[in-house]
Amino acid sequence: MALSGLQIYKLLPQTNCKECGYPTCLAFAMKLAAKQADLAACPYVTEAAKLQLEAASAPPIRLVTVGGDGARLEAGNETVMFRHEKTFYHRPGLFIHMRDADGAEAIKAAVAVADGYIVDYVGIKLGVDGFAVEAASGDGVTFAAAVAATRAASQKPLILVAPDPAVMAQGVEAASGARPLLCAADESNWQKMVEIAKAANAPLAVRADTLEKLAALVEEIKKAGVEDLVLDPSVQGYADSLTSLTQIRRLAIKKNFRALGYPVVTFPRRTANGEVDETVLAAEHIAKYAGFIVLESFDPATLYPLLVLRQNLYTDPQKPIQVQPGLYEINAPDGHAPLMVTTNFSITYFAVNNEVEGSGWPAWLLVADAEGMSVLTAWAAGKFDAERIAKAVRSTDAESKVNHRRIILPGQVAVLSGELEESLPGWEIMVGPKEAVDIPGYLKVMWGEKVG
Amino acid sequence: MPITVEIPKEKWAGSVRVVTLGATRAEGGTRAKTITVGGDATLPFLHFDGAIPNRPALAIEIKDRKPDDWSPLLYETWGEAMQDPADWARAAEAAGADLLVLTLSLTQANGKPNAPDNARAVVRQVLQATGLPLAVFGPGQAEKDNELIVPVAEEAKGERLLIGVCEDKNYRTIVAAAMANDHLVSSKTPMDVNLAKQLVILIHDMGMPMERIIMDPTTGSLAYGIEYGYSVMERLRLAALQGDSMTQQPMLVTPGEETWKAKESKVGEGVPESWGDWKRRAVNWETLTASSLIHAGAGVVVLRHPESLKRAQRMVDGLMRHTE
Numbered sequence: 001m002a003l004s005g006l007q008i009y010k011l012l013p014q015t016n017c018k019e020c021g022y023p024t025c026l027a028f029a030m031k032l033a034a035k036q037a038d039l040a041a042c043p044y045v046t047e048a049a050k051l052q053l054e055a056a057s058a059p060p061i062r063l064v065t066v067g068g069d070g071a072r073l074e075a076g077n078e079t080v081m082f083r084h085e086k087t088f089y090h091r092p093g094l095f096i097h098m099r100d101a102d103g104a105e106a107i108k109a110a111v112a113v114a115d116g117y118i119v120d121y122v123g124i125k126l127g128v129d130g131f132a133v134e135a136a137s138g139d140g141v142t143f144a145a146a147v148a149a150t151r152a153a154s155q156k157p158l159i160l161v162a163p164d165p166a167v168m169a170q171g172v173e174a175a176s177g178a179r180p181l182l183c184a185a186d187e188s189n190w191q192k193m194v195e196i197a198k199a200a201n202a203p204l205a206v207r208a209d210t211l212e213k214l215a216a217l218v219e220e221i222k223k224a225g226v227e228d229l230v231l232d233p234s235v236q237g238y239a240d241s242l243t244s245l246t247q248i249r250r251l252a253i254k255k256n257f258r259a260l261g262y263p264v265v266t267f268p269r270r271t272a273n274g275e276v277d278e279t280v281l282a283a284e285h286i287a288k289y290a291g292f293i294v295l296e297s298f299d300p301a302t303l304y305p306l307l308v309l310r311q312n313l314y315t316d317p318q319k320p321i322q323v324q325p326g327l328y329e330i331n332a333p334d335g336h337a338p339l340m341v342t343t344n345f346s347i348t349y350f351a352v353n354n355e356v357e358g359s360g361w362p363a364w365l366l367v368a369d370a371e372g373m374s375v376l377t378a379w380a381a382g383k384f385d386a387e388r389i390a391k392a393v394r395s396t397d398a399e400s401k402v403n404h405r406r407i408i409l410p411g412q413v414a415v416l417s418g419e420l421e422e423s424l425p426g427w428e429i430m431v432g433p434k435e436a437v438d439i440p441g442y443l444k445v446m447w448g449e450k451v452g
Numbered sequence: 453m454p455i456t457v458e459i460p461k462e463k464w465a466g467s468v469r470v471v472t473l474g475a476t477r478a479e480g481g482t483r484a485k486t487i488t489v490g491g492d493a494t495l496p497f498l499h500f501d502g503a504i505p506n507r508p509a510l511a512i513e514i515k516d517r518k519p520d521d522w523s524p525l526l527y528e529t530w531g532e533a534m535q536d537p538a539d540w541a542r543a544a545e546a547a548g549a550d551l552l553v554l555t556l557s558l559t560q561a562n563g564k565p566n567a568p569d570n571a572r573a574v575v576r577q578v579l580q581a582t583g584l585p586l587a588v589f590g591p592g593q594a595e596k597d598n599e600l601i602v603p604v605a606e607e608a609k610g611e612r613l614l615i616g617v618c619e620d621k622n623y624r625t626i627v628a629a630a631m632a633n634d635h636l637v638s639s640k641t642p643m644d645v646n647l648a649k650q651l652v653i654l655i656h657d658m659g660m661p662m663e664r665i666i667m668d669p670t671t672g673s674l675a676y677g678i679e680y681g682y683s684v685m686e687r688l689r690l691a692a693l694q695g696d697s698m699t700q701q702p703m704l705v706t707p708g709e710e711t712w713k714a715k716e717s718k719v720g721e722g723v724p725e726s727w728g729d730w731k732r733r734a735v736n737w738e739t740l741t742a743s744s745l746i747h748a749g750a751g752v753v754v755l756r757h758p759e760s761l762k763r764a765q766r767m768v769d770g771l772m773r774h775t776e
């Protein structure tokens with residue numbers, strides 16, 4: 001938790017020597033509290049005070065980076081319990097589970113498929129963040145081969161899952177340069193895991209089944225010299241998971257409780273009894289406070305909704321995702337191609353763009369500045385009306401791009417056609433379908449008919 | 453080295469209101485059971501902070517006639533039952549719904565505009581077909597809603613139906629019908645904390661007891677605005693717990709209707725391969741939208757696919773099972 005100016009003042013020499021460039025120690029303390037000055041400017045601050053001040057200014061949830069030479073993934077550094085209070089910053093990484101016992105060839109093939117997976121959501125390319133390789137065999141050589149196979153097929157960040165330090169060491173060696181997350185140090189193995197993590201300069205997951213034990217173990221491990229930690233509270237189901245992850249987040253953010261101020265890793269499928277629906281629990285973990293989520297298998301039908309959910313909940317509530325207003329060309333349109341109008345809310349724009357593009361129709365898409373709102377929202381808010389549409393037609397010089405005078409409105413705002421006729425004299429206002437899915441069919445019938 | 457971890461607990465001043473839907477014979481209706489929602493004295497499922505006396509209720513939406521534009525996957529799953537609202541109601545009950553939401557269409561199967569007589573008859577049929585509590589919503593156009601919902605309210609007097617849709621421009625007639633015939637109302641506003649609160653006040657000012665108002669803060673589907681609905685619900689729940697009386701109504705959400713409009717659920721052809729298997733994706737779309745909204749504080753969740761219902765039920769079972 002950040003210290004107040006007065007609290008900082010108490011830690012300063014209080015001699016008002018002015019060498020920091022401020023008239024008094026108090027003035028300097030105030031600037032420090034406002035994060036407008038650097039502690040290093042005071043040459044007389046004691047080491048003890050420095051440590052205390054640094055600790056207080058550290059984020060309540062440590063930012064932990066997994067990955068090395070190739071891709072990296074950051075988790076942590078969150079500051080709120082609810083996204084509306086500010087925003088969530090670091091989207092939890094979605095990792096796909098690989099078992100070493102499946103053999104290097106099978107792993108390489110499976111990793112290659114998942115690694116190449118990309119899905120487009122409103123122009124954002126989403127995919128798997130990395131792989132969690134588990135030493136299910138209990139054998140170091142097999143494990144190392146599986147890690148090597150994974151790396152041969154993907155540059156993405158790794159989580160190495162092995163309870164036995166000797167096995168883990170072999171896996172880490174095969175992952176050199178990749179800075180994997182090591183999973184996990186527990187009561188029985190932590191000293192050896194700490195050595196491995198230190199030697200490899202890798203982040204370490206800490207596992208225990210109660211928050212007390214977890215906090216105690218974290219303190220031991222910190223003392224032993226590893227700072228980049230991730231918590232594994234070994235959650236089992238929906239309720240205990242929500243409870244533990246909420247308590248960890250609350251302790252970190254509201255109480256600045258350092259021992260649990262780290263991102264959390266979860267394995268939604270870990271429950272043996274099969275009562276848990278992995279996808280539903282993973283969704284809970286996305287909303288409620290996980291930093292890394294390990295999924296049992298790769299399935300686009302599951303991954304796509306999870307990736308979109310993550311994207312939605314981690315969107316900054318202050319800034320809806322927008323596209324630049326303007327006249328967009330789809331499928332190389334000429335003067336005969338239809339002219340359609342929509343708003344500059346990303347979701348809206350891409351819904352329309354994807355349909356038209358997929359249909360193969362050449363078209364002009366006029367994106368009006370509706371302040372990033374959907375069609376009906378913008379209409380209801382007065383940001384998508386005849387005047388704005390007419391203005392967009394003029395400012396983009398759409399009139400010189402098409403040799404007809406027809407414009408297609410979204411079906412949701414059919415009510416605008418009268419007004420628009422007045423604002424755009426000489427134009428025929430056509431009302432399109434309500435949903436973008438129906439645009440290709442509509443163009444075929446309505447435009448095909450008119451234009452031949 | 454033992455460490456004591458003192459869990460910070462929230463001490464809330466308020467709680468969500470308790471609302472009961474449906475009336476048994478003893479209570480003046482004909483329902484086999486009633487459903488009670490609300491009462492939460494904590495954020496969703498944080499049992500360590502406060503009591504959660506009731507679980508969220510999971511509803512299945514049925515229509516007065518087979519709809520024209522639903523996803524093929526929904527036709528496939530309900531099959532013949534969709535031809536007859538009574539059969540559909542029975543199928544939804546068999547699928548495990550806690551209650552039914554009957555939405556009336558603008559037109560009848562024969563193409564004629566929907567009419568009071570037809571609405572009355574359908575509601576009667578559905579009430580006879582199952583013992584579940586029932587909600588009946590109009591097509592969502594002010595005049596038509598009034599025309600259809602008022603006779604429905606009379607037809608089902610005493611059943612404690614949940615009726616709607618009450619919106620800011622169109623709540624008086626429906627609220628009056630609900631008051632005259634012992635029903636509940638659904639107060640719907642477009643994703644805004646203050647609007648939600650305001651409409652509840654207006655409805656209450658007409659004399660409707662708070663114990664008979666449910667609020668629908670409006671939901672967006674996953675990928676199509678869920679984050680707005682999700683955050684408005686979290687904010688409404690926080691306001692309720694902080695003691696703001698007019699935000700304490702249980703919340704109804706309609707992830708079924710929203711997600712099955714989305715292309716991801718609706719269609720299986722001509723979509724990117726990266727979307728994966730259609731049926732699993734479609735059901736995931738509805739299930740994950742619903743489950744996220746349940747985490748945001750939903751009290752009544754209206755679904756369309758029986759598999760989403762099963763999955764949401766198992767999640768709620770898990771969330772309500774806790775050890776102190």
Ligand code: B12
Binds near residue numbers: 320374381439671710
């Ligand atoms: C998310 C949302 C919001 C978000 C805004 C998100 C945003 N950036 O736009 C927030 C919470 C901020 C919001 C606010 C408001 N909202 Co609002 N909101 C919604 C909601 C839930 C979803 C909208 C959405 O994102 N849809 C998805 C996008 C992709 O849809 P779309 O833009 O329409 O595009 C589709 C089609 O139109 C078509 N299409 C698009 N372009 C084109 C072009 C052509 C040529 C064709 C053929 C087709 C086509 O393709 C797309 C896919 O099918 C809807 C209700 C609902 N469930 O639909 C209410 C809704 C739109 N909101 C509504 C209202 C009233 C408001 C407010 C005015 C409320 C208020 N008084 O505060 C405010 C206005 C904003 C302001 N004053 O700042 C009402 C509008 C009612 C009406 N008919 O007038 C709705 C319908 C809710 C309701 N039932 O009351 N809202």
Ligand code: SF4
Binds near residue numbers: 018019021042
């Ligand atoms: S340099 Fe240090 S001691 Fe001198 S005035 Fe600034 S804060 Fe005080």
